[in-house]
Amino acid sequence: MEVPGSYGVPWLSAIKDKLDFHYIQGEVEFFKSRVKKYKSTVLKVNFIPTPPGFPNPAGIALLDQRSFPVLFDNSKVDKRDVFVGSYKPSDAFTGGVRTLAYLDTEEEKHARLKEFVFQILKSTGPRFLSEFEAEMASALAGVEAEMESGTKNSIAVSSKLLDLAFNFMVKAVTGGADPSSQFGSYGPLLMQLWIGVQFAPISPRTQLPAVIEELLLRSFPLPPLIVRWPYDRIAGFFRDNATALIDMGEKQFGLDREEALHNLVFVVGVNGFLGFSRMLPSLLFYVASQSEAFQQRLGGEIRGAMGDDGSARKFMAAVERMPLLKSTVLEVMRIAPPVLYQYGRARREFVVESGDGREFLIRKGELLGGSQALVCRDPTVFDSPDEFVPDRFLGAQGRELERCVFWSNGRNTDSTSSANKQCGGKDFVETIGRLFVAQLYLRYESIKLGPDSKPESPVIKSLRKISVATRT
Template sequence: MASVSLPFTSVHLQCQAIVRPVRASVSGKPSVSEPPVTTLSEKLPLKKIPGNYGIPFVGPIKDRLDYFYNQGRDEFFKSKIQKYQSTVFRTNMPPGPFISPDPKVIALLDGKSFPVLFDVSKIEKKDLFTGTYMPSIDLTGGYRILSYLDPSEPKHAKLKQLIFFLLKSSAKRVIPEFEACYTELYDTLDKELAEKGKSSFQTVNDQAGFNFLCRAFFRSNPPDTKLGDDGPSLISKWVFFQLGPVLSLGLPKYVEELVIRTFPLPPFLVKKDYQRLYDFFYHSSGFVQDEAEKLGISREEVCHNLLFATCFNTFGGMKIFFPNMLKWISRAGVKLHTDLAQEIRSAIRSNGGKLTMAAMEQMPLMKSVVYEGLRIEPPVPSQYGRAKKDLLIESHDAVYQVKAGEMLYGYQPFATKDPKIFENPEEFVPNRFMGDDGERLLKHVLWSNGPETEDPTTANKQCAGKDFVVLVSRLFVVELFRRYDSFEIEVGKSPLGAAVTVTSLKRASF
């Protein structure tokens, strides 16, 4: 997250950094936000969008089989780019019949065309959070949650304002609660490594992450309540019922097709699990419910939104991104580990031995590493939007006409690994975002449904917790290298990112 580079007090700084910061570069110099360029080039040719949707019913299924099994996601897109000699083309996106009402999209697969998806004056976001289908609202208490609302809808601004209120109210608790919960995580990893020689990072990260969020946001520790340690497993099941149609579980093709991509999974199967989560959040979030009533939002509706924002958006992001960060940092090698450890420990020592926001501003390599992780493997790879009016969309090579009502789809990893924007785009470059040149690239980091150089507001669809997520990702790297010189892991696959097993943790030697 970008934060203020001026001298600060902790309370003011944390509120600014978590809610709506004055940005600074990775090097600590003040930065001015640059709006995305929307002027169309007069030099590029106007071209017809290539591609087609195939025979009704058959075309979407063929594309779905290629996407999940015959080619895989990245190769599916690469093959179509090669076929059409264009990063903008027509295709179908899963799940298709019978779950998607309309699987037809126009794919935007470069860093120049992709940002149109952020322009809410041109693009509608209503009911498009999960893509070409929308899960049953029975999974969210009968309410359309904030993530599914377009900014033009009256409740969008009020619900997003409440999320900002939650983030601001938790500012003073974020760093101490993260330190406490992730100290417990590393203690557990150390113990399991000593006993078994390896430890699953997923299990301990899920518990630490959920406990941290509940303690920081709501001052409530789940293990001390009726929920106990069951939160992460209940969330995983509930999220699966929403995302199942676009996940791959590694099961035989025809089993997956029949079980999760032919018909929606019935919400009643997770009703009791969801109720347990809801009861916990309802009893823990009274102060936000009080604020909601002042805005004319019912206590029940805001509670369902708080549950979704905490469990689906934020916990889900940590569940995916933290293992991915371990994977990329591990692959970068021991030299990076040593450099991070030296930078992090030196900055903490120079700030009286305490981890503060000011100390993290003195860690340019650490900050760049987090941005690079968000660039190379963004936790939410897909974005959707529907054209509100006839549009002209520009790629690097041509201008394309889009008709009002057509669905646009952006696969973010291709946009943030665009070779015409990033040098060596497929490589994890730890220092990519350091210095003035690195700062200029931040506008092309798009993981939050908006450029990293812009802020979430009630009028846009940028992630309300954008700066909070970057902050906790920085804390994750800092806590790792405060304690260890280096580490080794084994990486497998899971439906939601990397499955990491820790095999070695080398304790700090300096």
């Protein structure tokens, strides 16, 4: 059967669709309204970005639990240069290197670079956790000091979480080099500039007026030269300080030193920093928005499993005894996946099945794209899909559902490997998410957010510290 939907009039309809997507309907309604119109969760759409600067927006959206996983099937889908869809930022953004995220599994370099990433995580693992713990303690001490000064009613924490994400990753991969010695407090900003310009055409809505945003950011690719200076400074810092990992890339994986370096910067900056800068605020938002009773229950589980020892080492030993923590973090990843879209190009002609059992013909070369905002809220799989239900993944039935969460470009029950395109940091990301929440409730009995909090920008109104009575 032919895929329903229409690309409309060349250029004009694509531009209209882009305006719907960003400014008129919004990302979720954009897809929902088209599902309704064409009565299908597999349909033709114009993806962003669009003409004039990006001539090939036509693709097929996969918006249900049955069709979406075809994106993980290497035999059907080619992941070459589709990390963010039809737009491929110039390699000049990454020192002239085409980084791992843009490579397909059939390219020889993919497996080698992915093994390099696994080895980075393995060799630096304990350091990541201890740096995270230290940076988190310092971020929370900063929040408490601001609260105690009494000058503010509530504390916006997004920028502190950005600092945390930046510092712990950079320090871990450089063996403890302090980025502030080189960048002052501007490290995260330099990284954001580099990321922002590189992905401007597909970035979420900014605070700029729509016309300016459209003309400035989304009409044509921005020249890498704009962010050459910040990127060279960041890459220079890694070149000077991450020598042990670059040596490892060269000796153990046969990589050119510059290739190892720019891949390392991409993994830390785009995969890690960008991912955590979205994940940590939404973890705090969803957990701290829950009732006092829930926070007591979650905190009780964490403190019961870890006792007085809040160290990362103890955490790793105790994590299996914290099922509610695991379920809660996974529920945040379901309701607010940090990366919303996944893409792939059909390697050959094949048939894809939609959630309602219809079969559609996909032709070789067609761009396929899935939206997790819809798939991870597919009502045929998840009860009350738009509600945050922290217990959702508990018990035998809950564990069955874990496979239906796709934040990592794969099922949550699948394992990342050099033979697939699943997030290389999947287990690490889950660990950091759980450690983040555990550290919060080892320190506080409850957290209250201000009414102006949003998942991307939580504002803390009050923190109730653990009392001696609770500890004993």
